[in-house]
Amino acid sequence: MTASTGSDKIRIGVFDSGFGGLTVLRALLPQIPTAEYFYLGDTARLPYGSKSQATVARYAVESAQLLESYGADYLVIACNTASALALDAIRAAAHVPVLGVIETGADSAAAASTTRDVLVLATQATVDSHAYARACATHGLRSIEKACPLLVPLIEEGWIDSPVTRQVLRIYLEQAQAEATSAGMALDTVLLGCTHYPLLRGLLRESLPKDMTILDSAESTAQRVRRQLRSLKSLPEGTTDTGDTNIPVCHFFATDSVDKFRTLGSRFLGRPIEQVELIDLGG
Amino acid sequence: MTASTGSDKIRIGVFDSGFGGLTVLRALLPQIPTAEYFYLGDTARLPYGSKSQATVARYAVESAQLLESYGADYLVIACNTASALALDAIRAAAHVPVLGVIETGADSAAAASTTRDVLVLATQATVDSHAYARACATHGLRSIEKACPLLVPLIEEGWIDSPVTRQVLRIYLEQAQAEATSAGMALDTVLLGCTHYPLLRGLLRESLPKDMTILDSAESTAQRVRRQLRSLKSLPEGTTDTGDTNIPVCHFFATDSVDKFRTLGSRFLGRPIEQVELIDLGG
Numbered sequence: 001m002t003a004s005t006g007s008d009k010i011r012i013g014v015f016d017s018g019f020g021g022l023t024v025l026r027a028l029l030p031q032i033p034t035a036e037y038f039y040l041g042d043t044a045r046l047p048y049g050s051k052s053q054a055t056v057a058r059y060a061v062e063s064a065q066l067l068e069s070y071g072a073d074y075l076v077i078a079c080n081t082a083s084a085l086a087l088d089a090i091r092a093a094a095h096v097p098v099l100g101v102i103e104t105g106a107d108s109a110a111a112a113s114t115t116r117d118v119l120v121l122a123t124q125a126t127v128d129s130h131a132y133a134r135a136c137a138t139h140g141l142r143s144i145e146k147a148c149p150l151l152v153p154l155i156e157e158g159w160i161d162s163p164v165t166r167q168v169l170r171i172y173l174e175q176a177q178a179e180a181t182s183a184g185m186a187l188d189t190v191l192l193g194c195t196h197y198p199l200l201r202g203l204l205r206e207s208l209p210k211d212m213t214i215l216d217s218a219e220s221t222a223q224r225v226r227r228q229l230r231s232l233k234s235l236p237e238g239t240t241d242t243g244d245t246n247i248p249v250c251h252f253f254a255t256d257s258v259d260k261f262r263t264l265g266s267r268f269l270g271r272p273i274e275q276v277e278l279i280d281l282g283g
Numbered sequence: 284m285t286a287s288t289g290s291d292k293i294r295i296g297v298f299d300s301g302f303g304g305l306t307v308l309r310a311l312l313p314q315i316p317t318a319e320y321f322y323l324g325d326t327a328r329l330p331y332g333s334k335s336q337a338t339v340a341r342y343a344v345e346s347a348q349l350l351e352s353y354g355a356d357y358l359v360i361a362c363n364t365a366s367a368l369a370l371d372a373i374r375a376a377a378h379v380p381v382l383g384v385i386e387t388g389a390d391s392a393a394a395a396s397t398t399r400d401v402l403v404l405a406t407q408a409t410v411d412s413h414a415y416a417r418a419c420a421t422h423g424l425r426s427i428e429k430a431c432p433l434l435v436p437l438i439e440e441g442w443i444d445s446p447v448t449r450q451v452l453r454i455y456l457e458q459a460q461a462e463a464t465s466a467g468m469a470l471d472t473v474l475l476g477c478t479h480y481p482l483l484r485g486l487l488r489e490s491l492p493k494d495m496t497i498l499d500s501a502e503s504t505a506q507r508v509r510r511q512l513r514s515l516k517s518l519p520e521g522t523t524d525t526g527d528t529n530i531p532v533c534h535f536f537a538t539d540s541v542d543k544f545r546t547l548g549s550r551f552l553g554r555p556i557e558q559v560e561l562i563d564l565g566g
Contacts (some may be wrong), residue, residue: 043334044328044334044338045327045328050439051326051327051539051540052539052540052543055327055538055539055540149436149439149440150433150436150437150440150442150447152436153432153433153435153436154433156333156432157432157433159433163450164433164447164450164451164454167446167447167450168447171447255338256334256335256338257334257335257338260335282565
């Protein structure tokens, strides 16, 4: 490939309320290594998952505008709650293409499910919005949406392998299964509708029947971004993106403690985060 | 007693990041029923307990200023995290007396403890600030400060009597006890350093040795407010405050969903909350 100069590079803004969206960035880097990335975690105001639609929309629009002000040509809303509650508001406020993670998650569920009955695990706000149920329905999928409010705190506490987390998961999954049974549904696919949940993939694998497929939207989102940028001619056909050994340039921004972002964020990104800039969104 | 007219009434502002401070308001009402109350829950930006000192201070100062703008003559910072991290900043910004809950909690621990060794359960931010350890030390008390980040989410999920919550509590208490043992301390008093925790009093009672005293700072804070207002002559000596059967006027403000505030808040206040005003603090 030809190395891109700074001015050629497409600038991709990735937004989340916190650290979970770094799993989406992680999937993007090998897909589009020629891009320059701007990641914003609105850590001063997280979690979004327990807040109202109006508040989440206000926060998400401010965050998207900040990324645009840094020159982002394309925005990925890597936060399920913001994608579920605020995608229309962000698109109305933005001047660049905006992609959320709900649609891409539903796409991958549609590709994976044989029974056409899908379980979506998500935050309370995402579940209340029924955005996943609607997105799944466009593919002819039925879905059970199960709110799991304790999983994010357990993950942030680092209790990834704890018996407590196992017990909480068991309770949530049993409640979801009971709901599915009474609705006559045969779940064969679990969609992780929160960017924190992939860190519980191991525990979920143990807790679920062997033939259940577990999906998260990070990978399908990254592929969709690549396809869209190609179709928009923003990504030159000539570049061979996958397998590039260059490390893309990433800029990190947070609205609360940059130290905490470096520490927790590195766990989600799967590689060290060196520099984080503290941003004031006025909130 | 002589009924106060509107203009005579002392106006007490009570501030918390969310709903927990309503347990402090609940203790204040029978102590000073002649006052008019303004309660603000900064629910759009909760929880404070996982955030940095700078962010908590900024949020708390904005909230205190809002209560002053509504005419509060006296401010009670009913949030342990804000009291621990931002009391100096709030006092510097305010034009009225400001009381936090850390000092009053330490006072009640000093009155209760025989061994002079106290366990403080609190949020991560409160523990990191060591505000309780300092306040306890001024009374000659030694303390173990134990961060319990999962308790607030468990309480807000309503899992008050759940085996999961019992197990989480057991883990936290065992870790604290191990720390005390290795420091040669004999804990006889547990101070609930977060206004959510009183809702777990029953479970704590079962999980702790019978002779351990469990304290929260709501009652001692209410008594301290009353004494201070008396000494400032803001509360007429003639009024017999305790046992008054009038229901004091309370105004409620929240920065996120007023419906959620009514529902969850009523649980903490112990009586129905009818009207809540949505406030925009620009965040």
